Amino acid sequence: MLTMPVRQLGETERSAVMRVLDSDPYATAQVAERIAVHGLSWWRSDGRIYGYGARRHLESLLWSGAHLTPILATPPAVEAFAELVAGEHRVCSSIVGRADAVLGLWDRLAGAWGHPRDVRPNQPILATGELPAIRPDPAVRLAENSEIDIVFPAAVAMYTEEVGVSPLADGGGGGYKRRVAELVRSRRTYVRVENRQVVFKAELAVVTPHTAQVQGVWVDPAWRGRGIAAPAMAAVVTDALGRVAPTVSLYVNDYNHAARRVYARCGFRSAGTFATILF
Incomplete structure (x- = not known):
């Protein structure tokens, strides 16, 4: 039996939800942006959000959609959220969020949901609100709408290398290309282009009033080792x-030492730890 009921939240509780999200702005950015765009009415969104805690004192949240994301999940909330979803057919492609909550959820769900494709238990969250001390690469710029067709292969290569499967698998190519195009048209994709080939790419995949979250950082393998990554970042x-948000944040695999050195040179500092369970 749950010691405190978990309930699905709706638009009438949006202010309470935003208070929880705002208290951990780097770890909750992806969910905060989705709610800002779609609200909390499940028929307009691509996921549902559940709350744990008394109606007048919301303690923890769980976003359930393409990703399962626990937010400020205390141990009792983790237990309750695990009980909520354990009996359901898994639809999410990953569990992602603060490491303690994600790993606690997975401890309780592993028996019901089977073997994951990968477990990444230690992904440092990094953030900065200061201009980098190193000189920016003047060749890095926002991608143009006319360059979507050259950005797309770079995005596919990045995704495949990072996640371990192609985003084109199982008929996903159309949706992925639409997402790539959306980021370009929204002036969120940065590139360095040489001879009509993208040699560096990064995206502001998530933007909230608190932070712009960088994802999809990639250097063409032929250009690695030339020192372009740090000035590009x-x-x-x-x-x-200067243009988007008061801070920039990201998360990175702990074993990616080269990337972590680049981010340190650009002024990023620790803001906690994520974990990801990939299916």
Whole structure:
């Protein structure tokens, strides 16, 4: 039996939900942007959000959609959320969020949901609100709408390398290309282009009033080892801070030492730890 009921939340509780999200702005950015765009009415969104806590004191949240994301989930909330979803057919492609809550959920769900494709238990969350100390690469700029067709192969290569499967698998190519095009048209995709080939790419995949979250950072393998990544990221951070949000954030696999050195040179500092369970 649940010690406190978990309930699906609707638009009437939006202010309470936003208070929870605002208290952890880097870890909750993806959910906060979705709610800002779609609200909390499940028929207008691509997921549902559940709350744990007394009606007048919302403690923890769970976003359930393409990703399962626990938010400020205390141990009792993790237990309750696990009980809520354990009996359901898994529809999410990952569980992602603060490491303690994600790993606690997975401890309780593993028996019901089977073997994951990968478990990434230690993904540092990094953030900065300061201009980088290194000179930005002047060749890094926002991608143009006319360049979607050259950005797309770079995005596919990045995704496949990072996630371990192609975004084109199982008929997903159309949806993925639409997402790539949306980011370009929204002036969120940065590139360095040489001879009509993208050699560096990064995206502001999530934007909230608190932060612009960088994802999809990629350097063409032929250009690695030439020292272009840090100045390129400095260009991204400089533009994002000046144009988009008061901070820039991201999360990275702990074993990606080269990327972590780049982010440190650009002024990023620790803001906690994520974990991801990939299916």
